[in-house]
Amino acid sequence: IFSCGTLLGNAGALAIGGAVIHWAGDGLTFPVLGHLAPWQVAFIVTGAPGLLLAFLIFLVPEPNRPAGPGVIYIHGGYWRSGSKEDNCNFVPTFTKRGATVVLVEYDLCPEVTVADIVHQTRASIAWIYKNIARYGADPSKLFVSGHSAGGHLSAMALVHDWTKEG
Helix, strand or coil, X not given: CCCCCEEECCCCEECCCCCCEEEEECEEEECCCEECCCCEEEEEEEEECCEEEEEEEEECCCXXXXXXXXXXXXXXXXXXXXXXXXXXXXXXXXXXXXXEEEEEECCCCXXXXXXXXXXXXXXXXXXXXXXXXXXXXXXXXXXXXXXXXXXXXXXXXXXXXXXXXC
């Protein structure tokens, strides 16, 4: 869950054990994309022990632009494999058009159950909604998407009663 490729550029704070890891830099290396020079990337881990939430947030490189849409992407992998880093090849398509992209990580089976993953994903989406404005996206313009198991998790987010979240 703490693997995030090779971080380059400016460093943020690091505190594991129920606290927050935040790293924003000038670029991030991924096997799929290579070096993403102009994009700002934040790697965030937050949450309580037993419910850590991990994200990669790709920001649009225009600091004075109005808040744009946000795309939340949940990777597939039969709930047993895959990662946010393996699924970032589409990111430039959206960031070049003004969207902030958030790749969500989740714990994998068999260490956790699918119900645990659904809970973790919903908690991730709630965190993103409450915090995405800090990363240049409008929380009223969030789009949730996913592939395979990530599609299932996206659907489970849609059927959740979000009014109970506050």
